[in-house]
Amino acid sequence: MAAKKKKKVDTTDAAEFKARRKGDPVKDAGVEVAEATDWLQFRYSEIEGRGAFARKAIPSGTKVIEYLGRRISKEESAQLCEDFNEYIFDLNSDFDLDGNVDWNPARLINHSCEPNCEAEQDDESIWIVATRDIRKGAEVTFNYGYSLENYRDYPCKCGNGSCVGYIVAAEYHDLVRRENNLPAKPKRKKV
Ligand SMILES: [Zn+2]
Numbered sequence: 001m002a003a004k005k006k007k008k009v010d011t012t013d014a015a016e017f018k019a020r021r022k023g024d025p026v027k028d029a030g031v032e033v034a035e036a037t038d039w040l041q042f043r044y045s046e047i048e049g050r051g052a053f054a055r056k057a058i059p060s061g062t063k064v065i066e067y068l069g070r071r072i073s074k075e076e077s078a079q080l081c082e083d084f085n086e087y088i089f090d091l092n093s094d095f096d097l098d099g100n101v102d103w104n105p106a107r108l109i110n111h112s113c114e115p116n117c118e119a120e121q122d123d124e125s126i127w128i129v130a131t132r133d134i135r136k137g138a139e140v141t142f143n144y145g146y147s148l149e150n151y152r153d154y155p156c157k158c159g160n161g162s163c164v165g166y167i168v169a170a171e172y173h174d175l176v177r178r179e180n181n182l183p184a185k186p187k188r189k190k191v
Pocket residue numbers: 112113114156157158159160162163164165166
């Protein structure tokens with residue numbers, strides 16, 4: 001089953017949220033992250049900030065990169081979610097994973113409504129796995145799997161023709177389209 005990121009649970013006004021994001025030290029730092037891994041290169045993305053791009057063709061099913069992080073208690077996780085940490089995954093009933101660390105380059109991977117990877121849990125690890133063949137140079141993305149809570153605070157800029165406008169799990173795409181009067185999903189082009 002696909003792993004899902006957690007997100008903040010409180011209601012905060014969107015302007016404050018954006019201001020805090022802008023000052024996020026991790027996204028702004030820039031130097032401390034590995035520039036490349038076996039499969040990925042990290043550079044500026046048209047979606048947002050830095051993103052991850054395929055250094056070479058990636059076959060479907062490839063474990064592209066592990067989503068690393070600190071193992072944290074549910075208590076700490078709840079606190080971090082209130083502090084706008086968007087890098088937390090549910091691991092099990094006792095622990096979560098906080099990927100907001102400079103040794104986790106996978107945190108730079110952007111969300112997309114039409115992703116080419118997904119986050120999968122393998123025992124107590126999270127892996128970003130290719131769900132289709134990815135050509136060299138293409139941006140690597142996965143669906144963050146966010147819930148519907150406060151979803152309008154999380155605009156999506158993935159730029160796909162089928163973008164629903166917000167970062168939400170694929171299972172909510174139809175509902176979000178209806179709520180926002182978006183046309184039904186366009187037929188997928190064969191690639
Ligand atoms: Zn989108």
